[in-house]
Amino acid sequence: MKQRIYIDTSIVGGYFDEEFKEATLKLFERLDNNEVIFVVSDLLDLELINAPQQVREHLLKYSKDKFQSIELTEEAIKLAAKYIDEKVVGKTSLEDCRHIALATIHKVDVLASWNFKHIVNLDRIKGYNAVNLSLGYAMIEIRSPKDLIHYEND
DSSP: OOEEEEEOHHHHHHTTOTTTHHHHHHHHHHHHTTSEEEEEEHHHHHHHTTSOHHHHHHGGGSOGGGEEEEOOOHHHHHHHHHHHHTTSSOGGGHHHHHHHHHHHHTTOSEEEOOOTTTTSOHHHHHHHHHHHHHTTOOOOOEEOGGGSSOOOOO
């Protein structure tokens, strides 16, 4: 079974960012090679509206069968609010929390992000998972693309 990777907006933008490009390209190669399926949400679509054109249009290059699309639900809104209530992050990180909540509820294998401040951050991950476990959800695996690509044997 293909690994299901939830991607946030930073992954799409990372394709065009010199700092993140190499690992992001390799992650998209895994998509091209049918090793993974990207889980994308309507939040991603909304966030891409204000992105530069090349970023906005990047996912359109791929066939729809490469993606599983999910929508923001009341359950995800409540879970995201709980992350903030429990002070895992501040109120300004609501959209980040919604991505994490969607990934948690849809039981993805991993959430990929380049957001090291609010998402790919060990203390934050522990906080998200503490909330998840207290509410009966599974723990969420959160990684940067560097952890999700295959390296050649040396």
